[in-house]
Amino acid sequence: MLSSGQKIELLKVIAHPVRIKILEELAKGVKCVSDFEEFLELRQPNISQHLALLRDHGIVDYYIDGRLRCYFLVDPFVPDLLDLLKKDYHQLLPRPACCPVTKKGVYPGDRKK
Amino acid sequence: MLSSGQKIELLKVIAHPVRIKILEELAKGVKCVSDFEEFLELRQPNISQHLALLRDHGIVDYYIDGRLRCYFLVDPFVPDLLDLLKKDYHQLLPRPACCPVTKKGVYPGDRKK
DNA sequence: CAAATATATTCAGAAATTGATATATATCAA
DNA sequence: TTGATATATATCAATTTCTGAATATATTTG
Incomplete structure (x- = not known):
């Protein structure tokens, strides 16, 4: 089981446009390096670098x-x-009821906005 | 609705240990800057910097x-x-049946492992 | 064994990120 | 108005990340 810090590290590695594309392809099935060269417009060494990073983090094998x-x-x-990334969100979260007390407590003076 | 690139950008902004902690706190309720100073061991300007980034990306207000x-x-x-980050995964994904044909086709020689 | 193919590794420079310090702004209290 | 509080902004140095180029390695074919 991964620690919270490890999961955030994973997230950081994944949060990159090229690596997301690689992972989306891999979610469809097995691919070899030269397969990626075709639809990513990148050179082979660069693709291998991204794959190495994903490997080093145990994301792919x-x-x-x-x-x-x-x-x-x-x-x-x-x-x-x-x-989750594919999911569409059509509304923002509801605004908090105005105005909750923070840990500091309600500000002692009058409220302004 | 956000584009795929915008979502990845969001992910990148979120994928930082301090900002995740901030967001976890905000998921519980409204907090002001000095509330964060207590449980994050950071200076106020640094917290404000992280909040500004989250604000600029429309993640918080x-x-x-x-x-x-x-x-x-x-x-x-x-x-x-x-x-999703809280979820525990106890098993890896199943390995692919050995050995699927990639786009390049089956390698013409004998297989090695 | 030599050549070709598929991929990995190493390195360097550019760009982005991070947290710190110093300072600015806004609000309220006296 | 003056001082205190709460927060934001600007700037900077250190670090990290990114990409590309060159090169290395491994496998297979001839």
Whole structure:
């Protein structure tokens, strides 16, 4: 089980446009490095760098098939997060009833706005 | 509705240990800046900097009560994300059946592992 | 073994992030 | 008005992250 700090670290690693695209592809199925080269407009070394980061954090793994490295998702948090990112929110949270007492207590003078 | 890029940007802003703590507190209710000074071991300007970032991204807002600024959550994505972070995962995702064909096709030689 | 393919690693410079310090602003109390 | 309180902003140095280029490694084919 991951600590809170580790989960935030995961979130930080995932929160990158290229890496999200990689993870979205992997959520659909196994892909090798050169597969990514086609739809990400990036050079191979850069893609390998992103994959290495994801590997180092236990987010993805791979098996070797000849000279291909076939990557796949291992962290179950990822599909849930991707679903959450796809979700549409049509309303903001309700504003708090005006004006709750903070820990400091109600300000002693008159209220202004 | 937010674009995919905007959501990833949000994720990036949220993925920071101090800001997560701030958001967890705000998920419980309204808090003013000096309330945060007590349980985050940070100086006031630093807290204000984090709050400004959250504000600039439409994640939080505040109302003014005397000289206090009372912050609250406005982005409905945040509580969902915090719930997801609390969730425990006890198993990794199942490994893919060995060995799926990638876009490149099955490697023409013998398979190794 | 040599060449080709697929991928990883290393390194350097640019850009972004972080937290600190100093200072500014706004509100209220006396 | 003066001082105190609450918060924001500006600036800066240290650190981290990012991307690309060059190079290395591993595997397979011929």
